[in-house]
Amino acid sequence: MSALEETAHSTVAGVLAPHETIQVWPADKHLFREGAPVDGVFVIHSGEVDLCFSSPKSGEAKALFVAGPGQILGLSCVVANRPHDCTATTRSECITGFVQSSQFLQLLDGKPDLWINVLRMISSNINACWDCMRELR
Numbered sequence: 001m002s003a004l005e006e007t008a009h010s011t012v013a014g015v016l017a018p019h020e021t022i023q024v025w026p027a028d029k030h031l032f033r034e035g036a037p038v039d040g041v042f043v044i045h046s047g048e049v050d051l052c053f054s055s056p057k058s059g060e061a062k063a064l065f066v067a068g069p070g071q072i073l074g075l076s077c078v079v080a081n082r083p084h085d086c087t088a089t090t091r092s093e094c095i096t097g098f099v100q101s102s103q104f105l106q107l108l109d110g111k112p113d114l115w116i117n118v119l120r121m122i123s124s125n126i127n128a129c130w131d132c133m134r135e136l137r
Helices: 003-019 073-082 102-109 111-134
Strands: 021-025 028-034 040-046 049-055 061-067 087-090 092-099
Touching: 003 040, 003 092, 003 102, 003 111, 040 073, 040 102, 061 111, 073 102, 073 111, 092 102, 102 111
Parallel strands: none
Antiparallel strands: 021 092, 028 087, 040 092, 049 061, 049 087
């Protein structure tokens, strides 16, 4: 992760921290499922989370990415107001913070500097997906 991406993550996480509901998740639990309505964003404080999507042809789950501490899940779906585009399953015991979509968007409202950091994080996620796709060859 570049210094710019790290700054974006820490800035957004810092703003979210006072508004989070903290939860401990055992291994092998779904934070959210592909296609489900988005309720908010998850900040991973400890542990790892597998992100998978279903193959449209076979329906088989395909690994996309392993998220870890400091990462925020659900950003693009909250911003776009669309269902989750993947399933997030805890790989190990995890501690997460959760912020409701409406509260998250309210925090961003009127703060262009925060929006640019969220956009940097979403862009970083897209670039990571492209990197994963390049490895599929």
